[in-house]
Amino acid sequence: MRVWCSSGSALLSLLLMGLSGVALAHSEVQDLFHEGLAGPYRLFVTVRPPAVIPGIAEVRVRTEHDDVDMVEVVPLPLEGAGSHLTPAADVATRSERDSQSFQASLWLMTPGAWQVRVTAHGKRGSHTLAVPVRALPTRTEAMSTPFSALLLGLLVLLWMGAASVARAAAREARLAPGEKLSLRDRRRGNWAFAATALCMGLLVWVGGRWWREEAKGYEAILYQPLKLAADYLPKVGEGTLALRLEDPGWLPSRRLDDLVPDHEHLMHVFIVRVPEMDRVYHLHPEKVGPARFERPLPPMPAGRYQVWAEVVHATGMTETLRTELLLPDVPGEPARGDDALGTAAPLSQSSTDSRTFTLEDGARMVWLRDEGPLSLDAPGHLRFRVENAEGHPAGDLEPYMGMLGHAAIVRTDREVFAHVHPSGSVSMAALDIARAALEPRPADGAPEGEMKHAGCHGAVTGPMPSDVSFPFGFSLPGRYRLFIQVKRHGTVQTAVFDARAGGRSLTPVSEGKVP
Numbered sequence: 001m002r003v004w005c006s007s008g009s010a011l012l013s014l015l016l017m018g019l020s021g022v023a024l025a026h027s028e029v030q031d032l033f034h035e036g037l038a039g040p041y042r043l044f045v046t047v048r049p050p051a052v053i054p055g056i057a058e059v060r061v062r063t064e065h066d067d068v069d070m071v072e073v074v075p076l077p078l079e080g081a082g083s084h085l086t087p088a089a090d091v092a093t094r095s096e097r098d099s100q101s102f103q104a105s106l107w108l109m110t111p112g113a114w115q116v117r118v119t120a121h122g123k124r125g126s127h128t129l130a131v132p133v134r135a136l137p138t139r140t141e142a143m144s145t146p147f148s149a150l151l152l153g154l155l156v157l158l159w160m161g162a163a164s165v166a167r168a169a170a171r172e173a174r175l176a177p178g179e180k181l182s183l184r185d186r187r188r189g190n191w192a193f194a195a196t197a198l199c200m201g202l203l204v205w206v207g208g209r210w211w212r213e214e215a216k217g218y219e220a221i222l223y224q225p226l227k228l229a230a231d232y233l234p235k236v237g238e239g240t241l242a243l244r245l246e247d248p249g250w251l252p253s254r255r256l257d258d259l260v261p262d263h264e265h266l267m268h269v270f271i272v273r274v275p276e277m278d279r280v281y282h283l284h285p286e287k288v289g290p291a292r293f294e295r296p297l298p299p300m301p302a303g304r305y306q307v308w309a310e311v312v313h314a315t316g317m318t319e320t321l322r323t324e325l326l327l328p329d330v331p332g333e334p335a336r337g338d339d340a341l342g343t344a345a346p347l348s349q350s351s352t353d354s355r356t357f358t359l360e361d362g363a364r365m366v367w368l369r370d371e372g373p374l375s376l377d378a379p380g381h382l383r384f385r386v387e388n389a390e391g392h393p394a395g396d397l398e399p400y401m402g403m404l405g406h407a408a409i410v411r412t413d414r415e416v417f418a419h420v421h422p423s424g425s426v427s428m429a430a431l432d433i434a435r436a437a438l439e440p441r442p443a444d445g446a447p448e449g450e451m452k453h454a455g456c457h458g459a460v461t462g463p464m465p466s467d468v469s470f471p472f473g474f475s476l477p478g479r480y481r482l483f484i485q486v487k488r489h490g491t492v493q494t495a496v497f498d499a500r501a502g503g504r505s506l507t508p509v510s511e512g513k514v515p
């Protein structure tokens, strides 16, 4: 910053930036949430990853109890040699308004899978929690017109100023006091003016080229998710979904054959009919070949569908891939295994503020929330209660893929998608990788799968509960639809809620106006 303000060359680079019309700036990124135990301390960690890498991740930690004296945070690669070389940790600053909240900023230097280790120090000792974080350069931003105009004005000023100084020097430097300018002096001055202006022009042109090359270089490392191609195979069974992954070539180290299961499946797919979002399908395609997955479809009405597929690489890098799919009426087969489906009122006919939903089995799910739109940047718990027909808490929720509930939170313009669990929005598989380096592995024969997830990922032991909650916060404004899935008596039930984050509208919004 010092150099920026004091040196002419920095001003020149600023001007060159103006000419190229591109600047790198912060852009919107969905926050990550994780709630878990660091020893005896329950911590709610929010990470806002940077949109530009190297960049700064903002970390917020809230402790459930008031006996934590200090919180330290440190970023590490999620796996590989770097994951064992812990640099010095930063001490998080305690909030003045809330003594149980801490905040820190961390540099993430390279794109890929990272983890943030959070250590809580207090009366009950020092204990650490690891939170996986994706560091992805996602965007460059164009410079605003007023700023471009300002820089262009400064450029012209500097250009003319330099040329005028050269003219004056060439014309008058050697004149004695009081001596008049000769025609020759004037000519020499004009030549100096022209030559300097030309040199400056050349400098600006070379600088502009250099800047564009830099911008192009950066654009080449911008994150490109794996490409997803979806096809409908009517001839296979009653209709099958075929998915194919393709690597657009982003990081040479990314592979298609290294996917690992995340809560028991290699791929989780959410299919939502658009634009009304009145049907949702949560399917788990199986691998049928290299980068190819298939799954029989349940009965589905004809229409246009948005497909989100979630995969996790062995590196702990999670990716959400998306595509669209046009379907005719699909005869389909009844959903099997962990596959589930749900229906809801079309977006255009529903309120942006719904609190109860009648489940297919006659019970109802209630969203325990405050009045009005949801606050932005206010991480907390989205709480839901299942009540039986008599209006009493049902007390019969069973683990579904190892967890008490699964939530898909979708902004209605489909630009934001989050798959959230009672432990947060970080991937379970990445969480296991992060935790493996911190904890001794379970001994051979220790219960895996459902019980492991139930114990580790915020589910329950003892009597079955009625409530499920998801640590989450809305960091981007807009209208959202929430698909909440729980399992009762062996059947998955899907509830659908609508909400607006930020803004004020609580009236029904028609499709043309969303979000």
Ligand SMILES: [Cu+2]
Binding pocket: 263, 406, 407, 419, 420, 421
């Ligand atoms: Cu899930």
